[in-house]
Amino acid sequence: MPPTPADPTVLHPMPEHPRVVLLKPLLKSSLIEVGDFTYYDDPDDPTAFETRNVLYHYGPERLVIGKYCALGTGTRFIMNGANHRMDGPSTFPFPTMGGSWAEHFDLITDLPGRGDTIVGNDVWFGHGATVMPGVRIGHGAIIAAGAVVTGDVPDYGIVGGNPARLIRTRYDAADTARLLAVAWWDWPVRHITEHIRTIMSGSIDDLENAAPGHMETEHLDPTTPSAKDR
Numbered sequence: 111m112p113p114t115p116a117d118p119t120v121l122h123p124m125p126e127h128p129r130v131v132l133l134k135p136l137l138k139s140s141l142i143e144v145g146d147f148t149y150y151d152d153p154d155d156p157t158a159f160e161t162r163n164v165l166y167h168y169g170p171e172r173l174v175i176g177k178y179c180a181l182g183t184g185t186r187f188i189m190n191g192a193n194h195r196m197d198g199p200s201t202f203p204f205p206t207m208g209g210s211w212a213e214h215f216d217l218i219t220d221l222p223g224r225g226d227t228i229v230g231n232d233v234w235f236g237h238g239a240t241v242m243p244g245v246r247i248g249h250g251a252i253i254a255a256g257a258v259v260t261g262d263v264p265d266y267g268i269v270g271g272n273p274a275r276l277i278r279t280r281y282d283a284a285d286t287a288r289l290l291a292v293a294w295w296d297w298p299v300r301h302i303t304e305h306i307r308t309i310m311s312g313s314i315d316d317l318e319n320a321a322p323g324h325m326e327t328e329h330l331d332p333t334t335p336s337a338k339d340r
Contacts (some may be wrong), residue, residue, distance in 0.1 A: 113303040118146035121157075131156040133175070141167065145177030145231065146299070152183045166191035171223060171243070176231035177295045182255065184238040190223040192243065230265065231295040249290060250280065265290060281314075288314050292321050 116123060124130045130151050133144040137160050150156050150163070163184075164173055168191030194201040195217060205215040224244020233247055236255030247253070247263040254270030254277070263269050266280040266289065281289065294302065294309050294317060302309065305320045318324060 113300075115299045115303040116147065118299070123149065129153045129156055131159070133159060133181075136160070139164075139167070141170070142173045142175075144175045145179070145295075147177055148175055148179040148181070150181040150185065163187065165189060169223065172226040174226060175229040176233065176249070178231055179229060179233045179235070181235045182237040182239065185235040185241075185253075186239070187227055187241045188243055189227065190221075190225075190243045193221045193223070195221065231293075249293075249295075250286075252280070285314055288318065292317050294321070297322055 118132065119135050121131055121135050122128055123132055130149055133148050133150055134146060136157060137144060139160060142160065142164060150159050152159075155162070163181075163186050165186060165188050167173070167189040169189070171190045173187055173189065194203055203218055204211045205213075205218050227241060227244060228246045229241075230247055230249035230251065232249055233251045233253070235253045236257065238256045239253045239259065240257070241247070241253075241259045245259050245262060247259065248265030248267060250266040251263045252268045253259060253263070253274070254268070256272070257270045257274040258272040259269060260273040263274075264276070264279065266286050268277045268280060269275060270277055279286065292314075294305075297305075301322050305312075308316045308320045312320070
């Protein structure tokens with residue numbers, strides 16, 4: 111029997127652990143986009159992610175999270191609606207309280223925003239990580255438990271602390287470029303299914319050799335040595 115891919119449309123991929131949910135089939139907001147197989151783990155109520163973990167989402171800014179991301183319990187995204195004025199004596203948002211105070215709503219709507227919050231593919235968020243508005247997190251990054259991410263994170267970077275600082279990168283620049291070029295997260299899911307062990311524990315060479323385009327080229331070119339001859 112050929113390998114069977116997992117189903118990205120199932121809300122609870124681990125039925126015996128209802129604390130784990132796939133986010134794509136769960137979320138309703140048109141301002142939140144999540145890729146296949148990205149999951150959130152929470153023993154309390156993971157299905158409330160949209161209201162409990164995406165906070166102050168009042169404006170037009172989008173939250174975009176890639177595929178194959180792992181979000182630990184308490185991962186939160188602070189959106190631009192959390193901003194208050196800081197150029198006057200008070201930071202209190204008077205217009206939101208109603209009454210004639212609402213006539214001054216322009217004092218809130220003209221606040222500067224940092225734009226969309228973008229998370230790449232294959233990103234791991236530790237327990238209690240917080241991402242501030244407008245941050246961009248690269249592919250393959252790791253966000254340590256309790257980190258408060260206030261600035262952009264490079265591809266395959268590991269950050270931690272408050273505010274989060276770059277601890278190290280998982281690969282050097284050359285290997286990172288190779289990983290980005292192979293972009294395994296964009297492979298057809300059936301092809302991924304055939305190469306799970308390579309994706310999880312193989313070398314970059316192994317990953318490149320398993321890529322769909324590489325395998326097709328090798329198959330079509332009779333002069334290419336087979337794997338056993340290398």
